[in-house]
Amino acid sequence: MLRSHTCGELRITHVGQVVTVSGWVQGIRDKGSLLWIDLRDRYGITQVTIETENASKELVDIARSLGREFVISVTGKVAERYSKSDKIATGDIEITPEKIAILNSAITPPFTIEDDTDGGDDIRMKYRYLDLRRNSVRKNLELRHRMAIETRLYLDKLNFLEVETPVLIKSTPEGARDFVVPSRMNQGEFYALPQSPQTFKQLLMVGGFDRYYQIVKCFRDEDLRADRQPEFTQIDCEMAFVEQEDILNTFEGLVRHLFKSVKNVDIPELTRMTYADAMKYYGNDKPDIRFEMKFVELNDVVKGKEFKVFNDAGLVVGICAKGAAEYTRKQLDELTEFVKRPQIGATGLVYARYNADGTIKSSVDKFYNEEELKKWALAFNAQPGDLMLLLAGDENKTRKALSELRLEMGTRLGLRDKNKFACHWVIDFPLLEYNEESNRWHAMHHPFTSPKPEDIALLETDPGKVRANAYDMVINGVEVGGGSIRIFNKELQAKMFGLLGFTKEDAQSQFGFLMNAFEFGAPPHGGIAFGFDRLCSLFGGAEVIRDFIAFPKNNSGRDVMIDSPSPIAKEQLDELGVALQIPAVK
């Protein structure tokens, strides 16, 4: 071992010992008679101090030849520091070197290896191996490892078996786009990379495995958004002989265990909200309930006056921002601009200030007198000092826009503390949603999700009304996990594929193995999958999952460090029986 100790472990108790530490030169200060080297490794920083007059010329020469990020090994005696530092764990000691060996030199890094680096996103991604040296990045990945350990610990104790499912599987048209892999041994045929191990974990249940989990890479060939990666990691779980209640209990247990063991945060038992309520009160199937500010519907209160906008609207709905009555005209204009942004799409914003003196002043005073506005305040349960914000229009669009405004107000009012965690379940999702483009029903969760038994009759008559035994776990307005009780009966599964527009032949050729499996004694089962990257970023108090992935890809799906994807040799293509055929104009 090229060290006896790490750069993070020497303490006052080591004084007098001869040690060897190795690491990177974080910095050097040369005051002539005294020369300090800060030596860094994964575990910390240790100060190496040279009194140049008492040291050999050779040692001093080596020390003066060092640059930032040189890799060196230092052997010497641990000494008590004259002026101690309480900023670092090794701040009581320093090393008086007897020998410094340069293990490798370093050219100047393209950005500083500091928590607050001067490197932009692109350059840090190109030199990710240098970015990884930064404390903040490494800590994220240490957190990720800890999360994985605690996840496994919790599930192992409950008799879950970690089983690896295959990565080279079969392409299916349902869901997002698959990445495919041409087969050389079976030319003209392709494997697909799994979007999730869904069918395999169900087959494990059919195979009697009872409780399965896996922390597993999944793949989606989607046009990427800032927070999506083409490959991502799931905590994937499935249980047999259970009902929805059992899954909810088991996995809120997991998340509470993670919060306790990783962050020492006590999370109370999770509350549950139906999808219908989530949409009604928050306009959103993953509401951030760190703060209240529920939607209040106002059709009954505001319609029938001279204000055409409200009269014509399918829905008038608002929120009450506590204590925001003193918002300035400028702030209110900002909010109006916010809701009118194309991605939010409201046509305007109506507000009413409930002033501290009891008067109410609105942007539509022309149409609503004080008495009318008092009725608004009553509906909102507003108090003097509050600000009422109203949107109007098409029901679905307006709810969506108000949800954005609610989150914006939550942020502005400091109600979304990233160190506070509000976890809850959203349950009773619809089984199906109608897609206008493809002109057919799509599975809201996936085609294997079981309808609620009491709603099965509606499948024939009113499919959109059928609720599913499906559930999402939401933390701070982020969907961290979702799952469902599965269909485990061949006929119901066939009916489901029929509703989704599969012909019998397609259903058989793509999912025949699963439906056949259901004939051989499939147990009732259900499961859940957590987005592990997202969960880690949430625990780390960050917004961007990329910071919690060692080697992420950029928004074009490109790894700029290794420069991939990249062209391959014609011989490789020939062996695979494929050729490039790129349209001249996109």
Added chain:
Amino acid sequence: MLRSHTCGELRITHVGQVVTVSGWVQGIRDKGSLLWIDLRDRYGITQVTIETENASKELVDIARSLGREFVISVTGKVAERYSKSDKIATGDIEITPEKIAILNSAITPPFTIEDDTDGGDDIRMKYRYLDLRRNSVRKNLELRHRMAIETRLYLDKLNFLEVETPVLIKSTPEGARDFVVPSRMNQGEFYALPQSPQTFKQLLMVGGFDRYYQIVKCFRDEDLRADRQPEFTQIDCEMAFVEQEDILNTFEGLVRHLFKSVKNVDIPELTRMTYADAMKYYGNDKPDIRFEMKFVELNDVVKGKEFKVFNDAGLVVGICAKGAAEYTRKQLDELTEFVKRPQIGATGLVYARYNADGTIKSSVDKFYNEEELKKWALAFNAQPGDLMLLLAGDENKTRKALSELRLEMGTRLGLRDKNKFACHWVIDFPLLEYNEESNRWHAMHHPFTSPKPEDIALLETDPGKVRANAYDMVINGVEVGGGSIRIFNKELQAKMFGLLGFTKEDAQSQFGFLMNAFEFGAPPHGGIAFGFDRLCSLFGGAEVIRDFIAFPKNNSGRDVMIDSPSPIAKEQLDELGVALQIPAVK
């Protein structure tokens, strides 16, 4: 939960309790007045006993309607058995059912769900979900899970960080064939699936991660042999600031920990053998040292007589099979046939029996008298009762053939007990091997392996003589893991690529990121990877790794259960910018 207990946990202490168990009907015996159901789940088998005269008609009717592999739930009272069974853990009790609910019916499985099944390999793979219900298969996967847990436990304790490396990486021509993935967002470009995370783990070392591991899927598009899978799992590890000695100690520690914790077997400290000795004494770089039977070279002893075969041979070499002097003519003929098989390729076998009476009788008595044969015996250190077996010919081929014969004799003499484990290191591998076909040097391990410092000068003059800091761990003649100390210097790495026939441009375009990384302060580092599937099969006492993989592929790389690979839609190909181009004749 659709059960209060599993089918494996009820004991005499539960007698009198009302319980619910769920599972599969393993079998039914109906004696008229008494009816027994064996109910099976992952945890065991519980007997359900119905006295038909005391039970309701409804209950008896349901019980009589059950078939094998039906999924049922049974609620009833735990009773002490009249005739106990010590064959199963629940053999003291039975359940007197109050209610039996059929959760799912089952058609007759295509093979019996028993340890000794009547199903052949093909049918079991097609219905793998039923195969998984068999105790023996499930136990293999439970062992695998246990191995993973203990691996992580050991490495976590030593401060290794589990870091996920990407699956969508870049194709490189060195090594085996890559699976590739066409990129839709970057048409004409491809990702490759990793054959190992080699470069990424090295970059983690450059990034200061110090100690890395991962239990990770890797991929090789090879023509498959019986014991190879296109996707396989590695325990992949890397350490910085180490020398070879540190890696050997750390990872023999891992394997000894696995043996102790998983199998309660104490493995002594591992012995080490150089590659040169392995080839000299065993003709094999992964010798099975559960038994001795070392090679004895006989050129000096046997040459110069009238026997042309020996005189013309580059090498005459043999083994001494203890106690096999009484082998019959038929047995000796079998051995001769064995070594003459094309895949072994010897031209013949010479033997000499050292009889119990002290005489020696050989198959070449015409050329060697008793006195000469005594010299043989002396060379072999043979005793009366032993059998000497000699091969002759080209040096390399003869060693290889004798290695096969040695293993065959080990098997025949019962010296290869699968419950005995002989683990050791083979070290000092050559850095390079010459490939006649491509007419150039190939890396024996991989291009990142460091030559031994004292041999570096030979790189210019005699590359074949350069030894590497590379090592394999061998258990019972199986290479379970291998690794090396890596090059961490840009110039040496560039020289290595040069030796391997890379142009500067190719080296830069394919591995530039790694060589550049070496300029920014790369620490000395090295690592190892274990074949996890193989390690599990070895621990499980089996030959075939497929039995330790939940959903394996067959020898054509096909998953016959889901029928993959399979054709994909033309629209998918179009989006990817590729077209099929399959040659009419292969």
